[in-house]
Amino acid sequence: MAHVYIRPMLIIPDMRGRNRVLATVLAAVVAVGACGGGSDEQATPEPAEPATTSAATTAATTAPSPTISEGTSAESPTTTAAATAETTVATEPAATPETTAVTETTSAPEPTAAPQTTVATEPAFVPEGPPIPALTLELDDGTTFVTTEATRPVLYLFWAEW
């Protein structure tokens, strides 16, 4: 920065010799005073900002290349990992319903088997004996009774009026 203030003094064409040296020294003193005595407070921030900016720019400029290249390769593993996680997650819930379904399936046949047993038990009461003859009887009340179509037990009474 001091160099910036000194250079205009050196450009003055009218100064020569001793005056020129004094002017240069005065300019330097003014420049140092304007800069705050060359303290570290201002000196540090000025170069630091560009340095930081340049570092950030450098980082930003440099980063994209490796980031893209690495990011591309990194996204695949990430995606793969995510997919693996999803697969794992999807597999775990799937196993649970299957187990539940098996449990339900196992419990379901029990009630079904019970009626079958009951139904299988009922035919055991089918009476044994000779089949009655298939006849159509015209009864006194005007109705017709078919012996083979009876829905209830039937008592046939054979009798005579004498």
Add this chain to the structure above:
Amino acid sequence: MAAEYAGQVDVIAVAWASTYDKTASAARGFLSSGATRWLLDEDNSIFAAFEVTYQPVGVFAVSGVEVNRWFGSIPEQEFRQAITDALA
């Protein structure tokens, strides 16, 4: 007893060949409850089909199968037991 088991057991009285009037008259006295339906076996074909050669005979049928047959008078207790077994 036919009235007692009405709705659970059908009672059909098959009368040996005779005149209708005589059979009907006897039925009114013999089957007074009205729960027993009867018919006249004019040619004795029904007796023959059931292989009944004399009377009285009782044939108890369940699901189209003859499960019991009584000759002569039917013991009430035995008859009730047969019905109970059939309805069980």
